[in-house]
Amino acid sequence: MSLLEIKDLHAKVGDREILKGINLTVNAGEVHAIMGPNGSGKSTLAQVLAGRDLYVVTSGQVLLDGKDLLEMAPEDRAREGVFLAFQYPVEIPGVSNMYFLKAAVNQIRKHRGIDELDAMDFLNLVRDKMQIMKMDQTLLNRPVNTGFSGGEKKRNEIFQMAVLEPRLAILDETDSGLDIDALRTVSAGVNAMRNPERGMIVVTHYQRLLNEIIPDYVHVLADGRLVKSGGKELALELEKGGYAALGIHEEEEAVGRV
Amino acid sequence: MTAVAEQVGQWLDLFTNQPAAEPWVQALRSEAFARFAEVGFPSTHIEEWRFTNVKPIAAVSWASRPTLNPAALPEHAQQHLAKHADIAHPFVALNTAFLHDVKVIQVPRGKVLEEPIEITYEGADGVATHPRTLILVGADAHCTIIETYKGTGTYFTNAVTEIVLGDAAVVDHYKVQQESSSAFHVATLHATIGRSAAFSSHSISLGGALTRNDANAVLSEGSDANLNGLYICNGTQHVDNHTSIDHTKPHATSHELYKGILDGRSYAVFNGKIIVRTDAQKTDSKQTNKNLVLSDDATINTKPELQIWADDVRCTHGATIGQLDSEMLFYLQSRGIAKMDARNLLIYAFAQDIVDRIKVQSLRDSLERILFEKFHEHSE
Numbered sequence: 001m002s003l004l005e006i007k008d009l010h011a012k013v014g015d016r017e018i019l020k021g022i023n024l025t026v027n028a029g030e031v032h033a034i035m036g037p038n039g040s041g042k043s044t045l046a047q048v049l050a051g052r053d054l055y056v057v058t059s060g061q062v063l064l065d066g067k068d069l070l071e072m073a074p075e076d077r078a079r080e081g082v083f084l085a086f087q088y089p090v091e092i093p094g095v096s097n098m099y100f101l102k103a104a105v106n107q108i109r110k111h112r113g114i115d116e117l118d119a120m121d122f123l124n125l126v127r128d129k130m131q132i133m134k135m136d137q138t139l140l141n142r143p144v145n146t147g148f149s150g151g152e153k154k155r156n157e158i159f160q161m162a163v164l165e166p167r168l169a170i171l172d173e174t175d176s177g178l179d180i181d182a183l184r185t186v187s188a189g190v191n192a193m194r195n196p197e198r199g200m201i202v203v204t205h206y207q208r209l210l211n212e213i214i215p216d217y218v219h220v221l222a223d224g225r226l227v228k229s230g231g232k233e234l235a236l237e238l239e240k241g242g243y244a245a246l247g248i249h250e251e252e253e254a255v256g257r258v
Numbered sequence: 259m260t261a262v263a264e265q266v267g268q269w270l271d272l273f274t275n276q277p278a279a280e281p282w283v284q285a286l287r288s289e290a291f292a293r294f295a296e297v298g299f300p301s302t303h304i305e306e307w308r309f310t311n312v313k314p315i316a317a318v319s320w321a322s323r324p325t326l327n328p329a330a331l332p333e334h335a336q337q338h339l340a341k342h343a344d345i346a347h348p349f350v351a352l353n354t355a356f357l358h359d360v361k362v363i364q365v366p367r368g369k370v371l372e373e374p375i376e377i378t379y380e381g382a383d384g385v386a387t388h389p390r391t392l393i394l395v396g397a398d399a400h401c402t403i404i405e406t407y408k409g410t411g412t413y414f415t416n417a418v419t420e421i422v423l424g425d426a427a428v429v430d431h432y433k434v435q436q437e438s439s440s441a442f443h444v445a446t447l448h449a450t451i452g453r454s455a456a457f458s459s460h461s462i463s464l465g466g467a468l469t470r471n472d473a474n475a476v477l478s479e480g481s482d483a484n485l486n487g488l489y490i491c492n493g494t495q496h497v498d499n500h501t502s503i504d505h506t507k508p509h510a511t512s513h514e515l516y517k518g519i520l521d522g523r524s525y526a527v528f529n530g531k532i533i534v535r536t537d538a539q540k541t542d543s544k545q546t547n548k549n550l551v552l553s554d555d556a557t558i559n560t561k562p563e564l565q566i567w568a569d570d571v572r573c574t575h576g577a578t579i580g581q582l583d584s585e586m587l588f589y590l591q592s593r594g595i596a597k598m599d600a601r602n603l604l605i606y607a608f609a610q611d612i613v614d615r616i617k618v619q620s621l622r623d624s625l626e627r628i629l630f631e632k633f634h635e636h637s638e
Contacts, residue, residue: 050588050592051588051591051592052588053584053588054584073591073597074588074591074592074597075591075592075593075594075595075596075597075600077592078591078592078593078594079594083592084592086589086592089589090583090585090586090589092586092589092590092604092607093607093610093611094604094606094607094608094609094610094611095590095603095604095606095607099603100590100593100595100603101593103595103599103603104590104593104594104595107594107595107596107599108594111594143607144589160593164593164594
């Protein structure tokens with residue numbers, strides 16, 4: 001059974017159809033990159049998979065380990081192993097990063113029938129992961145993402161991913177707003193999590209992230225459909241010729257972004 | 259009988275039946291009762307009471323609590339009792355008409371009290387009480403006061419607290435309103451703040467069917483006032499907070515932050531008056547009122563009321579009314595946190611900055627516990 005199967009997925013926001021029939025299969029152990037111009041529907045796909053109710057799925061099916069993902073509430077998708085690293089992680093004043101993450105870890109563990117972690121175990125768990133992400137420990141005591149720099153927010157996303165150990169990780173433009181050092185740290189964090197049990201979808205506009213996180217497959221998304229698929233060399237082709245070489249025109253106005 | 263006479267009738271009996279007090283107290287009572295008899299309970303035609311209908315209080319014939327002959331008050335109290343809170347306010351007048359058993363707290367000049375002074379007023383079914391507190395803090399003295407209001411059954415608490423801060427005094431005042439769910443609670447706090455003195459007030463409204471708080475601060479030269487408030491209402495609760503910050507002299511600062519969480523069919527009012535008088539140049543004043551509305555049927559009326567007569571001042575004000583942020587909710591859910599837990603976490607977070615301003619650890623802990631229970635927090 002495949003880890004993730006997306007079959008003819010259509011989704012709209014308001015009256016506007018953004019995903020117009022996506023078909024994609026991700027097997028455990030694979031990293032799939034989805035590239036595409038602004039407004040092609042990349043972020044929409046990521047958000048739809050995580051369960052954002054802003055988008056309405058009008059037809060199609062998504063199976064995670066054979067289970068109907070679209071029937072599940074966002075929290076249940078997370079508990080079943082879906083993780084979305086947000087393009088724009090929201091700031092949540094008044095909720096400490098530590099409290100939030102401990103609640104998340106324990107709700108997921110409970111769902112999986114594993115003993116919940118106490119404060120000490122939790123600290124031990126996060127300490128190592130923070131080091132890998134080169135994150136300052138004080139970030140744990142600060143409110144979620146509040147006052148974090150762009151780089152700190154992205155690192156915090158990958159740090160959470162490392163702590164929650166998802167089955168399927170979806171990275172939405174994780175490279176945007178990162179300088180080269182931060183990009184390498186974040187990519188190293190992601191690469192450290194690649195394993196035969198875990199699948200990843202890496203959504204990006206640019207090829208540079210794919211120099212660090214080398215995908216098994218690359219798909220090009222344009223106007224709500226996957227128009228071309230190939231190996232990692234497809235990303236390089238795009239880098240050279242741009243989307244125009246594939247006959248894809250970037251829209252002036254970005255749609256489908258949150 | 260006119261409506262006013264009808265309302266006043268039952269109070270006249272209670273008034274005349276109370277034990278006699280010292281002549282100066284008796285004089286205060288009589289003057290106040292005359293004032294109350296003249297105006298009766300305020301109607302919603304009066305601007306200050308537009309959104310708060312007190313008819314349910316007027317409609318009940320309340321018993322009075324059996325009172326002993328009032329103890330003699332310290333002489334210093336004579337200079338200040340009923341000299342700060344204004345009997346133009348009908349409920350202050352009513353409270354003053356029933357002066358007895360005044361709680362007087364005196365902190366001598368220069369004295370720093372480390373431990374908070376705690377006062378608890380308890381209401382009993384069917385009874386109207388008029389708790390009166392007078393807090394006199396000498397120059398350079400520091401103290402912390404916690405007033406707690408609670409009780410059982412249907413009762414009417416009509417409290418007045420006067421606080422007088424000497425020059426450079428520092429006072430932290432906490433009022434925790436945890437009245438029973440069918441109680442009526444009306445309270446006026448009046449602080450007269452000396453030169454370079456710092457006053458902070460924290461008003462936490464949790465219980466009561468109908469609550470009206472008036473918090474008034476009169477500042478002097480270089481004084482600092484911090485007015486914080488948190489009101490949490492549900493069901494058919496009605497909570498009205500009227501505040502007045504009066505800058506009379508230059509270089510004073512005031513910061514005000516009131517936050518409300520409204521659920522069910524509750525109704526809240528915030529009216530924040532700031533007066534900057536001609537002499538009060540270099541005033542720096544900031545007012546913020548934020549409301550989190552959790553239900554379609556809850557209502558909030560928020561109004562800043564600025565009267566600025568000086569020209570070299572900085573006054574800002576802002577009010578927000580919002581719902582839970584759907585993006586924040588989704589973020590928490592996307593990490594595996596159940597929607598209800600995510601919602602409660604965000605509600606709790608909304609109140610956090612008011613809770614953080616509470617300097618008394620034990621009070622902060624107990625408030626956190628109450629909020630936890632109120633929002634069924636569970637950290638599983």
